[in-house]
Amino acid sequence: MGQPAAGNAIEIEGLRKVYAGDGRSPAKEALKGLDLTIPTGAIFGLLGPNGAGKSTTINILAGLVKKTAGRVRIWGFDQDRNPRQSRAAIGVMPQELNLDPFFTPAEALEVQAGLYGVPKSDRCTDEILDLVGLADKAGAYARTLSGGMRRRLLLAKALVHHPQILVLDEPTAGVDIELRQMLWRNVRRLNEERGMTIILTTHYLEEAQEMCDEIAIIGDGELIARDRTENLLARMDGKTLVVTPETPAGEIAVPDGVEIAHRPDGAIALTYSRARISASEVLAALAEAGVGIRDVRTEEPDLEDVFVSLTHKD
Numbered sequence: 001m002g003q004p005a006a007g008n009a010i011e012i013e014g015l016r017k018v019y020a021g022d023g024r025s026p027a028k029e030a031l032k033g034l035d036l037t038i039p040t041g042a043i044f045g046l047l048g049p050n051g052a053g054k055s056t057t058i059n060i061l062a063g064l065v066k067k068t069a070g071r072v073r074i075w076g077f078d079q080d081r082n083p084r085q086s087r088a089a090i091g092v093m094p095q096e097l098n099l100d101p102f103f104t105p106a107e108a109l110e111v112q113a114g115l116y117g118v119p120k121s122d123r124c125t126d127e128i129l130d131l132v133g134l135a136d137k138a139g140a141y142a143r144t145l146s147g148g149m150r151r152r153l154l155l156a157k158a159l160v161h162h163p164q165i166l167v168l169d170e171p172t173a174g175v176d177i178e179l180r181q182m183l184w185r186n187v188r189r190l191n192e193e194r195g196m197t198i199i200l201t202t203h204y205l206e207e208a209q210e211m212c213d214e215i216a217i218i219g220d221g222e223l224i225a226r227d228r229t230e231n232l233l234a235r236m237d238g239k240t241l242v243v244t245p246e247t248p249a250g251e252i253a254v255p256d257g258v259e260i261a262h263r264p265d266g267a268i269a270l271t272y273s274r275a276r277i278s279a280s281e282v283l284a285a286l287a288e289a290g291v292g293i294r295d296v297r298t299e300e301p302d303l304e305d306v307f308v309s310l311t312h313k314d
């Protein structure tokens with residue numbers, strides 16, 4: 001399959017999902033008309049606080065949850081009109097470790113390939129197991145695999161039908177650093193070498209900042225922000241100068257718009273808006289107060305600051 005016409009791997013328009021209520025809980029509108037496009041070839045982060053609707057969105061893309069209204073196009077195929085093609089274009093690594101304990105990794109991949117109708121000649125079980133570092137476990141029962149190995153097997157399963165789009169739902173939650181780095185190396189390779197579009201959700205904002213070219217932040221079923229990662233970071237105009245004084249500093253009068261905080265290690269943190277005040281004005285205020293400066297460094301805002309400012313407006 002070539003590129004989708006619009007250059008977008010995913011196009012979501014007016015997506016709504018209402019989970020029906022039951023005797024105990026009322027109906028819940030988890031998505032309130034979400035519009036979102038994800039460009040082909042991106043590593044795209046879908047972020048949001050708990051309950052924002054990330055899993056619902058991903059599960060609709062994966063065909064696991066039925067949408068209430070709206071339109072979803074996957075690789076140019078309308079999910080309702082071309083269900084088979086749209087399903088074939090996407091592979092999903094789920095959050096839960098739902099593996100059959102009696103299959104070996106090699107068998108699990110063969111079964112998955114069968115479910116997707118991949119002809120025997122197009123199957124590359126060994127190559128995929130090698131890619132995720134499970135070649136030496138090809139014949140071991142899934143129940144004997146460690147948690148990390150099971151996650152890698154889930155990634156392998158998502159790849160058997162050669163999808164153009166790979167979706168990773170919280171792939172590194174509760175995973176040690178070594179495995180996390182391995183997963184990311186593999187994902188980067190799939191993106192760079194095969195041009196695979198990657199969509200991921202994560203609670204680790206540092207990870208999203210490092211991995212994702214573009215990010216959408218959703219909150220309460222609606223899109224709050226969507227931009228290239230560097231543009232999102234640039235929205236935070238705040239900057240912090242951290243000054244280590246020669247001798248412990250007392251009261252310091254700072255210009256309007258500068259927030260001052262004394263850190264436990266004796267450093268003074270001065271946060272200000274770059275648009276309103278310059279670093280030299282901030283430092284001049286310290287000189288005026290007779291504070292000698294032993295060391296000074298800056299702290300840039302990170303995705304965490306952007307996330308907090310966008311999702312905690314109220």
Ligand SMILES: Nc1ncnc2c1ncn2[C@@H]1O[C@H](COP(=O)(O)OP(=O)(O)OP(=O)(O)O)[C@@H](O)[C@H]1O
Pocket residue numbers: 019020028029030048049050051052053054055056057
């Ligand atoms: N099967 C369901 N039945 C009823 N309500 C549901 C169901 N699944 C999710 N919800 C509700 O829909 C809302 C969105 O949930 P969703 O799991 O999509 O959020 P999320 O952004 O993935 O959250 P998290 O970060 O906690 O995984 C929540 O209020 C949740 O309680």
